[in-house]
Amino acid sequence: MPLDHRRLRGPEESQPPELWAGVAEQEQEDGAAPRDPYALRPLFARAGLLSQAEGSAYVELGGGTKVLCAAWGPREAAEPGAPAEGGRLQCEFRRAPFAARGARCRPGSAAEREAEREAAAALREALEPAVRLARYPRARLAVSALLLQDGGSALAAAISGAALALADAGVEMYDVAVGCALCRAPGPAGAWLLQPSEAEERRAAGRLTLALLPALNQVSAVLGSGQGSPPDAWAQALRLGLDGCHRLYPVLRQSLLRAARRRAAASTASTTASTASTTASTATA
Template identity: 60%
Template sequence: MPLDHRRVPGPEESQSPLLFVAGGAEEEASEARRDPSALQPLFARVSLLSQAKGSAFVELSGGTKVLCAVYGPREAGGGGEARGRLVCEFRRAPFASRGARRKPSERDPALAQALQEALSAAVRLGRYPRAQLEVSALLLEDGGSVLAAALSLFDLVSACALCRRGGEWLLQPTEEETRRACAQLTVALLPSLNQVAGLLGSGEGGPPESWAQALRLGLDGCQRLYPLLRESLLRAAKAHLPLRNLQLKRGTLLHRVLQNK
């Protein structure tokens, strides 16, 4: 095959530049000083995508960035159902993770299923008969706690991720901490009802008392996240809707938030 002289040939073998970055000892020292119950600083903003019925973006200080969108309600195919249907999709951008690039918008069925199970408890599907609601989450950067970040974007479901290292559970771990962990846990909570909406764990977390400790730590983190998410929703409502002309049905989520401002 003839050579293409217009291109500069790359090396036959290559290595990640991260292998030559010094500071591994510094990272371990900073992790040793980490407060296991501390939450990562979180930035959240809603109504970013004009094409979607609703959208939100969340970023954690560890580097995780997730963009979510809600579409519908649309007519559901396959016959009429008395109750609406929720369809969730979780995708990873090709540049989201370290290492080799993934295929464009690679889907993650396991996280999509966990997302759907947790959000089903927060969406009033009975009010949308014979309709389908679609939720799409796109992971832009994987810095750890990705499922918890996606869950915290819809309704007021708050979620926290944990990992176990050296016999201790860490709240909202980074990607590096998750990679070295022997067990992981994600907790989703409906704070207004004090009801667990989702629970996903894996790994060797030790005796049942250890998992119970992790659950208590996760629920406490969810309760501390709730005011931040509520304030983000309230700011968006004030910015996009004139409150003096706002007509909301009593009992809806936004009505409760505005009434308790």
């Protein structure tokens, strides 16, 4: 039988990388090592990564969540009867086939498409209040979020990454939307946990995702699901989520500042090189 040299063949037997994970990480996933419910997972954010997009951002949470976002626009709306009052924001959320651990929906299945549509709708709901759509009449703005690895709090990371990508594209915004996720541990006295991992979300009795515009102190979206709980518990979750968003905001701002400095340095270097080339050609002539 001829071999297909264009395909990378994997090993005959393979083992999941979780077998070589640290003992502390495994104990935390198994629930044997309780963590501080008010602690935030480390956040890494970088804007301006993709050259093919007008704006881009990469967000990674400690524990394995990785999201890559890209933004395009403003562009002329394709619909001839588009409203003139303001522009449109189109959001897309996709999961990589290798994003989740263990069993997942079959790629391209109806359940997978429905989950991606719901996440895209939630992303749009969180971002629309942050974008000044009235400044782009008859225009279309597009943002896409690709979940590379799902380690928990994926939608919150996508909200932060998409807002960074729009800001990196130069879109006028009221503020950068910051996403923060929470989950409630099972049981009658279950506590709320900030930025839960994938294992904590799987065991959770309730989940909450909050999007905040910190400079305006305005909540742009609140998305909750799970079993019912007293109103005081949900109020406590909102307070925790607001505090988490305010603590994450400086990290996102610094990533935008670093991206602006990199672009300014690259523009200065390009101008200097062009001037030197022009001077050299003039001296030669």
